[in-house]
Amino acid sequence: MASETMSYREALRAGLEEALNQDPRVFLMGEDVGRYGGCYAVSKGLLAQFGAERIIDTPLCESGFVGVGIGAALGGMRPIVEVMTVNFSLLAMDQIVNTAATLRHMSGGQFHVPLVIRMACGAGRQLAAQHSHSWENFYAHIPGLKVLSPATHSDARYMLGQALADPNPVLIFEHVMLLNEPGTVPDKPDAPMETALIRRPGTDISLITYGGNLPKALTAAEQLQQDGISAEVVDLRCLRPLDKPTLLNSVRKTHRAVLIDEGWQTGSLAGEISAIIMEDGFWSLDAPVRRVCSAEVPIPYPRHLEQAALPQVEQIVTTAKAVMEGR
Amino acid sequence: MTSRLHINRAHLLRQLKQMLRIRRFEEKCAELYALEKIRGFLHLYIGEEAIAVGVMSVLSADDQVVATYREHGHALARGVSMGSVLSEMYGRTTGCSRGRGGSMHLFDRATHFYGGNAIVGGGLPLATGLALANKKMQRTALTACFFGEGAVAEGEFHESLNLAALWQLPVLFICENNNYAMGTALTLSESETNIARKADSYGIAAAQVDGMNVVDVEAATLEATEYIHTQQKPYLLECKTYRFRGHSSFDSQLYREKEEVALWEEKGPVRQLVQWMRNNSHLLDSELDDIEKDVDKEIQAAVRFAEAGEWEPVEDLSRDVYSPRQTHR
Ligand SMILES: Cc1ncc(C[n+]2csc(CCOP(=O)(O)OP(=O)(O)O)c2C)c(N)n1
Numbered sequence: 255m256a257s258e259t260m261s262y263r264e265a266l267r268a269g270l271e272e273a274l275n276q277d278p279r280v281f282l283m284g285e286d287v288g289r290y291g292g293c294y295a296v297s298k299g300l301l302a303q304f305g306a307e308r309i310i311d312t313p314l315c316e317s318g319f320v321g322v323g324i325g326a327a328l329g330g331m332r333p334i335v336e337v338m339t340v341n342f343s344l345l346a347m348d349q350i351v352n353t354a355a356t357l358r359h360m361s362g363g364q365f366h367v368p369l370v371i372r373m374a375c376g377a378g379r380q381l382a383a384q385h386s387h388s389w390e391n392f393y394a395h396i397p398g399l400k401v402l403s404p405a406t407h408s409d410a411r412y413m414l415g416q417a418l419a420d421p422n423p424v425l426i427f428e429h430v431m432l433l434n435e436p437g438t439v440p441d442k443p444d445a446p447m448e449t450a451l452i453r454r455p456g457t458d459i460s461l462i463t464y465g466g467n468l469p470k471a472l473t474a475a476e477q478l479q480q481d482g483i484s485a486e487v488v489d490l491r492c493l494r495p496l497d498k499p500t501l502l503n504s505v506r507k508t509h510r511a512v513l514i515d516e517g518w519q520t521g522s523l524a525g526e527i528s529a530i531i532m533e534d535g536f537w538s539l540d541a542p543v544r545r546v547c548s549a550e551v552p553i554p555y556p557r558h559l560e561q562a563a564l565p566q567v568e569q570i571v572t573t574a575k576a577v578m579e580g581r
Numbered sequence: 582m583t584s585r586l587h588i589n590r591a592h593l594l595r596q597l598k599q600m601l602r603i604r605r606f607e608e609k610c611a612e613l614y615a616l617e618k619i620r621g622f623l624h625l626y627i628g629e630e631a632i633a634v635g636v637m638s639v640l641s642a643d644d645q646v647v648a649t650y651r652e653h654g655h656a657l658a659r660g661v662s663m664g665s666v667l668s669e670m671y672g673r674t675t676g677c678s679r680g681r682g683g684s685m686h687l688f689d690r691a692t693h694f695y696g697g698n699a700i701v702g703g704g705l706p707l708a709t710g711l712a713l714a715n716k717k718m719q720r721t722a723l724t725a726c727f728f729g730e731g732a733v734a735e736g737e738f739h740e741s742l743n744l745a746a747l748w749q750l751p752v753l754f755i756c757e758n759n760n761y762a763m764g765t766a767l768t769l770s771e772s773e774t775n776i777a778r779k780a781d782s783y784g785i786a787a788a789q790v791d792g793m794n795v796v797d798v799e800a801a802t803l804e805a806t807e808y809i810h811t812q813q814k815p816y817l818l819e820c821k822t823y824r825f826r827g828h829s830s831f832d833s834q835l836y837r838e839k840e841e842v843a844l845w846e847e848k849g850p851v852r853q854l855v856q857w858m859r860n861n862s863h864l865l866d867s868e869l870d871d872i873e874k875d876v877d878k879e880i881q882a883a884v885r886f887a888e889a890g891e892w893e894p895v896e897d898l899s900r901d902v903y904s905p906r907q908t909h910r
Binding site for chain 1: 620621622672673680681682683685686698699700701702731732734735736762763764765766769770771828832833835836892893895898899902
């Protein structure tokens with residue numbers, strides 16, 4: 255199979271380019287996606303290539319332009335709306351939650367919203383609290399939405415196309431710490447977007463994670479291997495709907511689980527997954543499920559405190575060992 | 582024109598010095614950013630100094646100030662010490678926000694400086710609320726709220742103006758119109774590009790002023806604050822300005838021509854004032870030298886202060902998430 259090496263950012267751009275080339279109904283809309291070249295330079299060059307009719311710079315009005323995206327989708331277009339970061343999507347949350355997610359149901363199935371919303375997410379760049387929080391969990395809470403978290407270059411490249419093919423509003427979260435990373439992109443997607451994947455097989459413990467924390471979990475798994483612990487790494491990929499069978503099968507095989515989630519532990523997605531394991535996999539467990547989440551504090555600016563607040567490889571390793579030892 | 586405005590030579594020298602403090606400080610910040618002493622985003626105010634200096638020189642010590650993420654100039658002009666501002670950018674406990682906020686979140690209770698908001702438009706309702714509190718508690722203070730022209734497209738702008746007018750609140754809205762919101766030009770973001778005119782539809786008095794001229798800004802602010810105090814109503818001031826640097830440290834500036842930047846630099850607030858004072862024999866070269874030397878000393882001291890600041894111990898990570906009950910009055 256032919257594969258290509260590129261940065262995560264370039265993989266995202268390749269996905270956008272393909273989408274724009276394939277379907278004239280597709281357009282990209284958001285703050286500074288055009289002339290500025292995209293807040294994180296993902297859409298750099300697309301304005302020159304596709305023109306201002308299809309690469310649309312909007313004013314600063316998240317609620318407005320996301321809502322307009324919903325309307326355009328209703329009207330038969332295939333909008334890709336970029337919200338600079340998930341932090342600013344809170345201003346558009348009403349449109350996403352009260353309108354995009356509910357229209358199909360409230361209209362008795364008459365209308366649907368084939369909209370894709372892309373947002374950068376994640377901490378690690380010392381941008382302080384208002385630019386660093388992980389709100390994926392908010393959206394994963396909402397029936398009617400699909401929530402994707404591309405952690406690999408392959409997913410960065412192909413999940414957009416899969417999302418556009420889906421008739422529902424789909425949110426894609428792109429972790430900012432992945433953008434510059436080089437990686438390989440195969441010539442076709444790894445799996446359908448709603449499937450969780452085993453990124454590293456193992457037999458002793460399941461490390462379940464998604465997005466920006468997948469590389470950390472993989473590194474942790476390697477370190478655990480050196481201590482004779484075989485960790486399986488599960489990449490959720492899709493945070494709503496969750497692929498329960500894949501994650502439960504993994505736990506049934508390893509009998510132990512550690513969940514890694516950049517959100518705060520209280521009310522986290524990790525909490526939900528833990529409950530799923532408890533409800534449907536309790537009898538296969540050899541130890542309580544443990545979670546590695548962000549510290550319960552707005553993310554601080556100084557590097558040492560920011561890093562201390564976020565899930566780290568060392569913490570994953572220590573937690574996994576504690577679970578192995580029944581502590 | 583109002584009675585209180587006294588533009589004499591001494592005053593102009595002070596204004597010049599204030600602007601130079603901001604200019605040189607930020608030039609230093611750019612260097613320190615390159616050295617990775619300052620991290621995160623760094624939004625420089627260079628080119629816009631006349632606004633902060635002009636406005637702040639009119640405000641009273643009791644007035645509250647609400648700023649944006651491009652607020653180093655506002656903080657310095659308001660009287661937040663340079664050392665504590667720089668320490669904040671270093672992330673040290675000696676910073677005005679204990680290092681927790683960084684460049685975009687300067688806060689200072691002593692000078693009623695309410696931040697430092699990194700959400701565009703987020704400061705407008707906050708300022709309106711502070712003004713509501715002033716009115717209800719029968720304080721004479723007003724609230725000054727700085728924001729960029731980009732914020733005008735946000736719902737918060739319209740909601741805040743409406744409430745401020747409806748409830749007749751003592752708030753001064755100051756739009757720093759530098760023509761670009763990141764890479765989006767005003768003509769691409771507003772159907773009506775005259776921002777002062779937007780105040781009209783809410784029944785709010787407004788004026789436009791040359792934001793490159795510190796005297797004009799000061800005069801307009803004085804008029805605005807007198808109006809707010811006598812009428813007990815909000816006021817909107819639109820200052821036309823320009824940022825000479827990129828939006829932040831990550832801006833490749835694809836959206837504007839170098840010639841345009843150069844043209845505005847000609848009208849720069851520091852250059853303009855120096856020229857005018859020189860032409861009118863109000864400024865000796867030696868005086869300018871002295872100011873530059875003073876400013877340089879202040880900056881060096883600030884750097885020493887920031888370098889010497891402590892890192893907060895990791896054990897304190899979860900402090901200041903909740904307030905203890907005794908701080909509630
Ligand atoms: C709600 C929100 N949307 C987007 C951003 C990203 N952003 C930060 S500054 C900025 C441009 C704002 O321009 P303007 O209000 O004109 O102020 P200026 O930077 O020119 O001083 C944008 C889009 C943000 N911080 N908050």
